[in-house]
Amino acid sequence: xxxxxxxxxxxxxxxxPCDDNPTVAMIEAAYQHHNxxxxxxxxxxxxEGLKDAVAGAKAMEWVGFNCSLPHKVKxxxxxxxxxxxxxxxxxxxxxxxxxxxxxxxxTDGKGFLASLKKVTDPSGKKVLLLGAGGAARAIAVExxxxxxxxxxxxxxxxxxxxxxxxxxxxxxxAKADVxxxxxxxxxPQDVDILINATSIGLGDAETMPPLKVETLRKGxxxxxxxxxxxxxxxxxxxxxxxxxxxxxxxxxxxxGVIGVEHWLGKTLDAGVMEKTLKDIFGAA
Ligand code: NDP
Numbered sequence: 001x002x003x004x005x006x007x008x009x010x011x012x013x014x015x016x017p018c019d020d021n022p023t024v025a026m027i028e029a030a031y032q033h034h035n036x037x038x039x040x041x042x043x044x045x046x047x048e049g050l051k052d053a054v055a056g057a058k059a060m061e062w063v064g065f066n067c068s069l070p071h072k073v074k075x076x077x078x079x080x081x082x083x084x085x086x087x088x089x090x091x092x093x094x095x096x097x098x099x100x101x102x103x104x105x106x107t108d109g110k111g112f113l114a115s116l117k118k119v120t121d122p123s124g125k126k127v128l129l130l131g132a133g134g135a136a137r138a139i140a141v142e143x144x145x146x147x148x149x150x151x152x153x154x155x156x157x158x159x160x161x162x163x164x165x166x167x168x169x170x171x172x173x174a175k176a177d178v179x180x181x182x183x184x185x186x187x188p189q190d191v192d193i194l195i196n197a198t199s200i201g202l203g204d205a206e207t208m209p210p211l212k213v214e215t216l217r218k219g220x221x222x223x224x225x226x227x228x229x230x231x232x233x234x235x236x237x238x239x240x241x242x243x244x245x246x247x248x249x250x251x252x253x254x255x256g257v258i259g260v261e262h263w264l265g266k267t268l269d270a271g272v273m274e275k276t277l278k279d280i281f282g283a284a
Contacts, residue, residue, distance in 0.1 A: 083106075
């Protein structure tokens with residue numbers, strides 16, 4: 001019998017469309033860097049194929065997979081277990097397969113938190129969160145669970161903002177409220193952390209959320225979820241006012257690091273992953 005092992009560990013992603021999702025490049029660069037014999041397969045899975053894709057991953061003994069749009073909510077009905085924070089968020093983007101059991105987690109908010117913790121501990125902090133979509137929801141819940149003092153959710157559609165504020169109030173110790181977003185918004189002086197969790201700035205380095213830039217003050221932490229381009233106009237304006245700026249690459253890299261920790265029990269080199277993304281986005 002050969003002592004060689006020709007069977008790679010299998011991981012990957014289910015989403016559609018998936019052609020422009022760079023996660024495979026980011027994670028496989030780190031697998032190669034660490035000499036881990038694992039693959040990350042970027043699969044285009046349509047809504048009607050999700051059940052079969054999940055069953056296929058289990059049958060082929062994948063150790064786990066990410067779910068991106070449009071599967072983050074629907075995948076839950078195919079799982080055996082969902083961790084507490086993902087249950088509160090109501091969405092799963094990372095599934096681990098252990099002993100034939102499918103366990104769902106949400107690493108979007110956790111990835112954001114890991115990135116934020118490099119510059120501040122959110123415990124006791126006052127947060128202004130722009131946007132009320134899936135990313136905002138995951139971030140708000142994780143900030144609440146990390147003992148943020150107060151989260152104000154600001155969104156064009158205030159009903160969506162109120163849903164997130166209620167989720168935070170009902171499930172965490174943080175206080176949460178809603179602010180209407182009409183015209184250019186002011187950032188109150190007692191806010192510690194401003195987060196853009198809207199899609200404004202994605203693929204467009206010159207647009208930014210409607211804000212009064214003169215209310216960005218020195219010492220404020222300004223985080224953007226937009227990974228591409230990483231240096232958004234919001235972050236450039238924030239830096240020019242003396243704020244600490246945090247880009248969306250950190251969130252993307254850290255959710256990948258956390259996912260692979262779940263699947264393989266190994267912590268990948270975040271620097272290798274970030275460099276890979278910067279090369280892809282032409283932001284090196
Ligand atoms: P959703 O479509 O669920 O939500 C989009 C949000 O942006 C909504 O709150 C929407 O407001 C708001 N919005 C969009 N356009 C405008 C505008 N012109 N003015 C004001 N508000 C606007 O998207 P997601 O939450 O899933 O994703 C948001 C962003 O986060 C995306 O760009 C995505 O790339 C990024 N992201 C980054 C990740 C990372 O790892 N860095 C991970 C996940 C997401 P309304 O409700 O009023 O329509």
